[in-house]
Amino acid sequence: MIHSLSLINVKLPMNDEKHLYSLSVENGQWTSINKQDDLIFTPDAVPIDSMTGIGENEKKLDLQGKVLLPGLIDAHMHLDKSFCLPQVRNKSGTLWEAVQNYSEAVPAFSKEEIKLRIMRSALQAVSFGTTAIRTHLDFHVKYGSAVALRTVEAALEAKEALSPYVDLQLFPLTPISGFNSDEIEVLEEAIRMGMSGIGGAPHLSETPEQDIDRLFRLAQKHDCPIDLHTDENDDPHVRTLGHIAKRTIDFDFSGRVTVDHLCSLASMSDADAGSLIERMTEAKIDAVTLPGANLYLQGRHDTFPVRRGITRVKELLAAGIPLATASDNIHDPFHPFGRGDLIQIGLLTAYAAHMGSPADIRTLLQMITEIPASILGIEGYGVRVGNEADFVVLDGTTPEELFTMLPERRWIYRKNGWLKLAAKRAGWVDPVLDRYWNDAEINFPFGNNTFVPRI
Ligand SMILES: [Zn+2]
Incomplete structure (x- = not known):
């Protein structure tokens, strides 16, 4: 079905904040992006605040100056x-205990349970505006x-079921060490089954350089x-980074x-970190900071002053x-909080890395949109004519407001239609989403309403 949509009074902080924009979408692609001289008032445009249901009939929406971002990338x-x-x-709250306890629990998890966790958490991330996840x-x-391989199978099934909502990239975490030839064969089987790449944690190995070499081969x-x-x-x-850059x-x-x-x-x-960052630059390596988990897990053995755990965000960006x-x-067990909301993660990054200036706040938006899109190799990303119109509208009018208010109301458009992510709360119906939300609640300890996604 060809669906067309036009949007007026749109704030596009990734493009230009001095103007409002009028945008149009045909068949899932941006077809026009025009600067406005001023606010537009037209009687035929439905204010997005009053959009009821999922907006199938609203062909022209007035965004009332709200921010539109391309789909967020986790x-x-x-x-x-x-x-x-x-x-x-x-x-203990340590990384070590998390690794140990999770490892012991693994044999008891069923494939269906793993698939359910993937579905549930991915959909929750989508409900906050994420459209691709590694x-x-x-x-x-x-x-x-x-x-x-049952985790691999569960993930591949979930990836297919989730494809209308979010693109998944799958990276198996290869074993730390003691990896024999039979085990390598299993990993290669997983890659042939459809993994997107190879992951691992070589700094946990007793022979990290050998492990890194093997992963590269x-x-x-x-x-x-x-x-x-x-x-x-x-x-x-602990500096496996230098060897990774070399390889x-x-x-x-x-x-x-x-x-x-x-x-x-x-x-x-600073001198040692500077030389490693220089080697990263020479090798053209990408990086990801994970402030929530690292603020929580690191510094556990320190007495005051306690280290913050997060990497050198500003130095890496400056390089x-x-x-x-x-x-x-x-x-x-690695991180008891989080909700798959990249605006919340942006706020945590702002606190942990001392990023609050107007320029910093715009950099934070880049760190959850264009930069991860380039790391994941997503082509045609961003609000430009000809690109896919996958986007999220947030209930705020400036980047500062997004990180201050963490707006709950978000409208997500993907693959030629609005996603029905508030199905349960608003009484809309989506059989795929409803099925997984209902299943998820069976095992979820906090009752039915706590983690229901919102727009
Ligand atoms: Zn991780």
Whole structure:
């Protein structure tokens, strides 16, 4: 069905904040983007505030100066683990206990339960305006191929079911070490089944350089990108980053390697950090900061002053490193909070990295939109004629207002139609969403209303 839509009085902070815009969409693509001289009043435009239901009939909407962003991009989540905190606890609050406890719990999880967690948390992220997610997947091959591959199967099924709502990229977390040839065969099977790339956490290994080399050889063989949890540690001597940069150049993988966390970078001297950042720049490595999880997990062994855990956000940005900010874990032993809302993550980043100036706030918007879009390799991203019109309208008129108010009301448009994400709350009907929300509530401990998404 060809659907056309026109929008007036739109604020586009990613394009130009001095003007309001009139936009039109035909068949899921932007067809015109025009600057307005002033506010437009026309009787045939429906004010978005009064849009009832899902807006199938409203062909012309007045956004009343509200902000429109391209669909938000979450560069780093763990959808298969989300909401498992009731089953897997973490008394110490350390990364180490989270890894241990989750590892012990893995054999008991069914494929359906894992799929449900992926569906539930991805849909919740969509309800806040996210339209693409890179998720890392647990890959506990030490329990045998069936355990490792059931997460892969659950994720592939969820990815297909979620395709009207969100694009998923899937990166298996390769084992830390002691990875024998049979286990490599299982990983290669997972890649052949449809993984988007290879993940891992080599700083946890006793032989990190060998592990990094092996990951690069595998990525080269299968021609896929690499995304590594890197130096998620307060110890300034944990520095696998340098070896990753070296191998990125050796394997000619520039532009295809992402490093996440980089906590130790914040613990070392300016001179040491500066030289590592320079090597990242030379190797053209992308990076992701995860402020929620790292503020929570790091510094646990410090006495005051306690380190903040977050990497050197401003230094990385100043060096020209593409740096996204992302959700990481949600309500699991690694991180008991979070809701898959990148505006909330932007606010956390602002606090943790001291980013509050007008320029900083606009950089934060880049870190949840254009920068992660480039890291994920999403083409045709952004509000430009000819690009896909996947977007979110937020109930605020300036970037400052978004990070101050974290507006609950958001209208999400994707693949030629409004997403029906407030189905339960507003009484709208969407069989796919309703099914998964209902299923999710069976295992969810806080009652039916707490995590219902809102527009
Ligand atoms: Zn992670």
